[in-house]
Amino acid sequence: MNIPDKAVNRLSLYHFILDDLREDEQYISSTKIAQLLNIDDSQVRKDIKYLDNSGKCRVGYDVKKLKSAIEKKLGFKEQRDAFIIGAGNLGSALAKYDSFSDYGLKILAMFDNDPKKIGTVINGKEVFDLTKIGNLSKRLNVNMAILTVPRETAKGTALYLAGAGIKYIWNFTPSVLDLPKDVKVWNENLIGSFLRFKNNDEV
Amino acid sequence: MNIPDKAVNRLSLYHFILDDLREDEQYISSTKIAQLLNIDDSQVRKDIKYLDNSGKCRVGYDVKKLKSAIEKKLGFKEQRDAFIIGAGNLGSALAKYDSFSDYGLKILAMFDNDPKKIGTVINGKEVFDLTKIGNLSKRLNVNMAILTVPRETAKGTALYLAGAGIKYIWNFTPSVLDLPKDVKVWNENLIGSFLRFKNNDEV
Numbered sequence: 191m192n193i194p195d196k197a198v199n200r201l202s203l204y205h206f207i208l209d210d211l212r213e214d215e216q217y218i219s220s221t222k223i224a225q226l227l228n229i230d231d232s233q234v235r236k237d238i239k240y241l242d243n244s245g246k247c248r249v250g251y252d253v254k255k256l257k258s259a260i261e262k263k264l265g266f267k268e269q270r271d272a273f274i275i276g277a278g279n280l281g282s283a284l285a286k287y288d289s290f291s292d293y294g295l296k297i298l299a300m301f302d303n304d305p306k307k308i309g310t311v312i313n314g315k316e317v318f319d320l321t322k323i324g325n326l327s328k329r330l331n332v333n334m335a336i337l338t339v340p341r342e343t344a345k346g347t348a349l350y351l352a353g354a355g356i357k358y359i360w361n362f363t364p365s366v367l368d369l370p371k372d373v374k375v376w377n378e379n380l381i382g383s384f385l386r387f388k389n390n391d392e393v
Numbered sequence: 394m395n396i397p398d399k400a401v402n403r404l405s406l407y408h409f410i411l412d413d414l415r416e417d418e419q420y421i422s423s424t425k426i427a428q429l430l431n432i433d434d435s436q437v438r439k440d441i442k443y444l445d446n447s448g449k450c451r452v453g454y455d456v457k458k459l460k461s462a463i464e465k466k467l468g469f470k471e472q473r474d475a476f477i478i479g480a481g482n483l484g485s486a487l488a489k490y491d492s493f494s495d496y497g498l499k500i501l502a503m504f505d506n507d508p509k510k511i512g513t514v515i516n517g518k519e520v521f522d523l524t525k526i527g528n529l530s531k532r533l534n535v536n537m538a539i540l541t542v543p544r545e546t547a548k549g550t551a552l553y554l555a556g557a558g559i560k561y562i563w564n565f566t567p568s569v570l571d572l573p574k575d576v577k578v579w580n581e582n583l584i585g586s587f588l589r590f591k592n593n594d595e596v
Contacts, residue, residue: 193592195589195593198585198588198589198592199582199585199586199588199589201588202582202584202585202588203569203580203582203585206567206568206569206584207569210548210568210569226569226571227569228574228578264588264591264592265588265591265592266588268591270591278486279482279485279486279489279490280483280486280490282482282486283481283482283483283485283486286482287482287483287583289544289567289584290584290587293584293587293588294587294591295587341492345413358590360586360587360590364409364492365409365413366406366409366410366413366429366430368429371431375431376586376589376590377406378583378586379402379405379406380490380581381405381409381492381493381496382401382402382405382406383402383563383579383581384493384496384497384498384563385401385402385404385405385467385468385469385496386398386401386402386579387561387563387579388467388468388471388473388497389396389401389467389468390398
């Protein structure tokens with residue numbers, strides 16, 4: 191799709207802004223969007239050029255058209271099915287986060303190795319024994335996993351997932367996974383995010 | 394500190410790698426780090442140049458020295474105190490995430506407006522009535538808040554936090570906050586992260 195990562199990030203934030211507008215706000219200017227995000231409005235206009243957006247006029251962007259252009263370009267409707275690995279606090283929080291489905295992420299089931307958790311249902315998602323994942327990923331045609339296990343077991347669990355046919359891992363653990371090249375890992379580095387925050391803080 | 398955001402992110406991942414090494418692994422090469430992250434080793438060497446790191450020799454970087462150089466440069470020991478706003482699933486998950494303290498983030502208390510949650514204790518952090526935050530932020534000298542409330546109440550809660558003296562908001566809600574310029578917001582955009590994942594996926 192050829193949109194740089196940072197632009198995808200900003201476009202999703204623009205979408206949040208449009209989503210939060212009142213029903214009667216039909217147009218929005220790049221200046222208004224830029225001001226809310228504390229960025230330059232030329233940046234906003236540049237990002238919007240990545241879209242197939244036709245709703246631009248003198249008073250600004252047509253809100254509905256811009257929203258749907260973002261949704262189309264970033265693939266909100268292209269559903270990706272995923273499993274959550276780890277039914278602990280973070281895994282459960284993500285399982286309860288219903289907004290994901292608006293952006294094309296559908297959580298089908300969860301996996302854990304704790305007998306007390308197996309068989310429970312979190313927000314409609316059943317928790318299965320981790321050893322069942324190979325079977326279920328094949329049956330449900332799921333190749334994406336969201337990894338939320340404790341740090342100590344992250345690497346081993348990830349290897350196990352790779353063996354079970356998982357090809358995409360969204361990694362929420364503070365661990366760098368060592369996996370075969372055909373498995374793509376996306377690190378959700380909360381620690382790094384906090385450290386960036388800290389290092390950018392001039393106070 | 395003048396380290397670009399992306400380098401801070403990568404340096405924190407290098408630290409995870411060093412942390413996970415066996416006790417007897419005394420040296421690590423830039424090639425090994427690069428290979429684990431699927432990046433170029435010149436990138437690793439460039440990032441490490443931001444540090445005051447003396448432990449480089451023929452066989453690679455001295456693990457202990459490199460670790461401590463990262464810790465020093467990224468300020469792991471400089472503690473930031475913070476409150477978690479919202480004692481729901483994500484707020485509770487973050488409150489239970491003890492690793493934060495290793496990187497200099499200390500959660501002192503939580504706030505919510507649900508009478509059923511107020512007074513409870515999550516991983517040693519008491520949940521207070523949100524109206525108490527102005528008082529407590531002054532008394533404990535806390536100016537950072539981690540926002541995990543539902544999307545619908547995000548903007549209003551953030552404004553309330555600003556009024557109560559909070560100057561830094563780590564925003565986990567899918568909402569762009571509209572705040573006075575003296576409040577710094579850091580968006581932890583999980584939706585954007587998933588959309589980047591999706592858009593980068595060539596399959």
